Amino acid sequence: MAVLTALLVGGAAAPALADEVEQVRNGGFDGTTDPFWSTAGLPITLVDGQACVDVPGGTTNRWDVAIGQNDLPLVAGESYRFSFDAAGDAGHVVRAIVGLAVSPYDTYFEQSPVLGGLTHYSYTFTQSADTAQGQVGFQLGGSADPWHFCVDNVSLVGGVPPEVYVPDTGPRVRVNQVAYVPSGPKTATVVTTATTPLPWQLKNAAGAVVARGNSTPRGVDISSGENVQTIDFGRYSRPGTGYTVVADGETSRPFDIGTAAYDKLRADALKFYYTQRSGIAIDNALRPGYGRAAGHVDVAPNQGDGNVPCQAGVCDYTLDVRGGWYDAGDHGKYVVNGGITTWEILSEYERSHAVRKVSLAIPESGNRVPDILDEARWELNFLLSMQVPTGKPLAGMVHHKIHDQSWTGLPLLPDQDPQPRELHPVSTAATLNLAAVAAQAARVYRPYDPAFAKRALAAARTAYTAAKANPALLAPESDGVGGGAYNDSKVSDEFYWAAAELYLTTGEKSYANDVLASPEHTADVFGAGAFDWASTAAAGRLDLAAIPNKLPGLKAVKASVVTGAEKYLAVQKAQAYGVPYAPNNNSYDWGSNSIVLNNMVVLASAYQLTGKPVYRNAVLTGLDYVFGRNALNQSYVTGYGEVSSQNEHSRWYAHQLDPALPNPPAGTLAGGANSSIQDPYAQSKLTGCVGQFCYIDDIQSWSTNEEAINWNAALAWISAFVADVS
Numbered sequence: 001m002a003v004l005t006a007l008l009v010g011g012a013a014a015p016a017l018a019d020e021v022e023q024v025r026n027g028g029f030d031g032t033t034d035p036f037w038s039t040a041g042l043p044i045t046l047v048d049g050q051a052c053v054d055v056p057g058g059t060t061n062r063w064d065v066a067i068g069q070n071d072l073p074l075v076a077g078e079s080y081r082f083s084f085d086a087a088g089d090a091g092h093v094v095r096a097i098v099g100l101a102v103s104p105y106d107t108y109f110e111q112s113p114v115l116g117g118l119t120h121y122s123y124t125f126t127q128s129a130d131t132a133q134g135q136v137g138f139q140l141g142g143s144a145d146p147w148h149f150c151v152d153n154v155s156l157v158g159g160v161p162p163e164v165y166v167p168d169t170g171p172r173v174r175v176n177q178v179a180y181v182p183s184g185p186k187t188a189t190v191v192t193t194a195t196t197p198l199p200w201q202l203k204n205a206a207g208a209v210v211a212r213g214n215s216t217p218r219g220v221d222i223s224s225g226e227n228v229q230t231i232d233f234g235r236y237s238r239p240g241t242g243y244t245v246v247a248d249g250e251t252s253r254p255f256d257i258g259t260a261a262y263d264k265l266r267a268d269a270l271k272f273y274y275t276q277r278s279g280i281a282i283d284n285a286l287r288p289g290y291g292r293a294a295g296h297v298d299v300a301p302n303q304g305d306g307n308v309p310c311q312a313g314v315c316d317y318t319l320d321v322r323g324g325w326y327d328a329g330d331h332g333k334y335v336v337n338g339g340i341t342t343w344e345i346l347s348e349y350e351r352s353h354a355v356r357k358v359s360l361a362i363p364e365s366g367n368r369v370p371d372i373l374d375e376a377r378w379e380l381n382f383l384l385s386m387q388v389p390t391g392k393p394l395a396g397m398v399h400h401k402i403h404d405q406s407w408t409g410l411p412l413l414p415d416q417d418p419q420p421r422e423l424h425p426v427s428t429a430a431t432l433n434l435a436a437v438a439a440q441a442a443r444v445y446r447p448y449d450p451a452f453a454k455r456a457l458a459a460a461r462t463a464y465t466a467a468k469a470n471p472a473l474l475a476p477e478s479d480g481v482g483g484g485a486y487n488d489s490k491v492s493d494e495f496y497w498a499a500a501e502l503y504l505t506t507g508e509k510s511y512a513n514d515v516l517a518s519p520e521h522t523a524d525v526f527g528a529g530a531f532d533w534a535s536t537a538a539a540g541r542l543d544l545a546a547i548p549n550k551l552p553g554l555k556a557v558k559a560s561v562v563t564g565a566e567k568y569l570a571v572q573k574a575q576a577y578g579v580p581y582a583p584n585n586n587s588y589d590w591g592s593n594s595i596v597l598n599n600m601v602v603l604a605s606a607y608q609l610t611g612k613p614v615y616r617n618a619v620l621t622g623l624d625y626v627f628g629r630n631a632l633n634q635s636y637v638t639g640y641g642e643v644s645s646q647n648e649h650s651r652w653y654a655h656q657l658d659p660a661l662p663n664p665p666a667g668t669l670a671g672g673a674n675s676s677i678q679d680p681y682a683q684s685k686l687t688g689c690v691g692q693f694c695y696i697d698d699i700q701s702w703s704t705n706e707e708a709i710n711w712n713a714a715l716a717w718i719s720a721f722v723a724d725v726s
């Protein structure tokens with residue numbers, strides 16, 4: 001992000017880095033405000049030895065109004081204490097940053113306290129990069145009304161001991177804090193030093209013991225690094241609320257035995273999409289507290305999605321790509337992720353009859369089309385609009401993505417994004433992704449809107465043909481400025497998935513031949529994670545097994561899904577937290593919660609194919625992890641469970657940064673533990689974390705705590721399954 005008019009002051013030579021070295025010059029504002037700078041036209045006044053400014057109202061971004069100091073030397077790996085005293089008109093926010101004073105204005109550390117009377121603020125962080133051009137800044141913009149801000153004793157001290165972050169994990173007995181299904185398995189995990197069985201009790205809301213037994217020692221759990229035992233109270237099935245499990249002197253968080261929560265979740269996990277919509281005002285009457293102006297509809301300061309050019313040199317036309325869903329906490333729209341998301345939602349529709357009747361309270365509700373299809377159509381229209389028009393070079397191929405030219409900061413409502421929007425080059429992956437989901441859409445929407453079904457199938461056929469003619473236009477990893485790269489160098493899986501969907505919809509032999517000839521058709525596609533935006537072969541395989549068709553060798557296709565499910569079952573049994581996911585080297589992936597849930601989709605598919613309760617039960621046990629039976633003792637779904645994720649990374653559900661904005665809506669899934677902790681905030685807190693502990697519920701942690709359309713699709717699919725089978 002840009003800081004306006006930085007007044008550069010002659011750089012003092014970098015001091016030698018000994019212990020506890022102050023980097024800020026004149027942080028106490030002794031007689032002068034030098035060498036601090038401020039935004040042009042914003043005088044700093046000295047009042048009682050404090051630096052004060054009158055912040056104008058009516059600016060958009062935090063950085064539109066700022067004061068700060070430049071030329072601070074910062075050393076990678078060194079820990080710093082950033083502290084200051086600040087006061088402001090009640091309820092206003094200062095974004096206090098340590099960052100890079102020059103382009104690309106990286107932010108190394110930031111906090112956004114809500115101000116009031118003069119208060120001392122102090123934070124410790126570990127610096128991620130070397131620079132001689134560091135900056136401390138106090139960003140004050142984004143307020144509708146004018147206000148007054150004062151700061152004093154600004155300090156950035158190097159050489160301090162790194163802060164040791166210890167998460168608050170509450171009671172050591174870990175349960176599904178939402179609900180166990182009465183007829184399902186019921187297991188808990190207790191973290192303990194004991195290595196012999198411990199007595200446990202199940203208590204009802206009145207505190208009466210309703211079941212008891214002994215736990216099973218499981219040794220040190222790899223995914224958490226802690227010694228644990230498991231508790232099985234599956235024989236107890238009386239519905240109720242306020243149950244607890246007691247063991248080793250600890251009482252679990254309360255939970256229900258019942259099904260009501262999953263009926264609600266089935267709707268909430270899908271209602272999530274309406275407030276992700278681009279190109280339409282969100283109606284506050286439909287989502288109280290979430291109403292907002294339409295984003296990216298060509299109203300300033302938006303540059304709009306109605307007439308979007310390509311990146312320089314990529315194409316000579318513009319496309320109208322309004323609509324669709326924002327991908328995640330950013331304002332980008334990416335075909336491969338939009339496609340797998342829409343596929344999973346349409347798959348939910350194809351596999352769950354009950355979901356067709358669920359009301360999502362969206363503008364289209366009541367139009368005689370199931371709400372789930374109306375919501376998915378919002379994205380499908382966008383995906384179709386990304387296809388290169390007839391007559392243009394690479395016609396029929398699909399642009400990989402459209403997003404801002406540069407990354408924006410937080411918070412930023414969609415309609416306030418001032419960045420130019422750009423189409424990025426076409427890719428084989430995006431083209432096949434559209435082919436797959438548009439082919440699926442053609443069969444799903446046919447009863448409701450034959451004309452749309454016809455159009456979707458034509459687009460799918462065109463895309464598939466174009467991809468065959470351009471089989472290696474690969475989205476590169478380097479294309480990650482202003483939006484995610486969604487790079488993918490292997491597309492045999494997308495070819496397989498697209499051929500499978502086209503075959504399932506048309507029954508045509510040429511597509512069957514492509515399915516049968518694909519190396520993916522006989523490969524073991526059920527790896528540590530079953531499918532995601534980059535690995536789509538399992539999506540094709542699951543549909544071939546589930547959707548009626550006459551493919552030669554269908555028995556083996558179905559058997560392969562059951563074999564895949566057996567794999568996840570074995571993984572789950574080996575884990576004391578019951579997670580059907582055991583990544584290589586215990587390295588949890590980005591968005592791991594969605595991978596856990598997608599592996600459960602394979603288990604659920606095996607249940608639908610065989611009717612064997614063991615697969616249904618495995619799904620229910622997997623759910624426990626998502627809802628609190630985990631090392632952090634928290635639910636990863638906002639609004640579900642005694643303690644749940646609240647501060648998912650998002651530019652508009654940014655309550656943590658601006659009290660006037662909401663938290664994410666109930667039913668929003670956080671990405672979850674990510675061993676690679678790519679963001680500086682997670683690095684400052686979690687370096688050295690083990691598996692499940694690599695997560696933090698902070699809006700700054702975009703690599704562990706983002707919300708995303710593809711992740712919620714996994715939650716939605718599974719919540720419909722659970723509601724159906726319980």
Ligand code: 9MR
Nearest residue numbers: 327328330483484485486590591706708
């Ligand atoms: O979910 C994506 C994950 O699998 C990738 O490893 C990661 C880095 O490329 O990107 C994730 O997707 C993000 C996307 O690039 C931009 N919008 C937010 C997405 C979720 O974090």
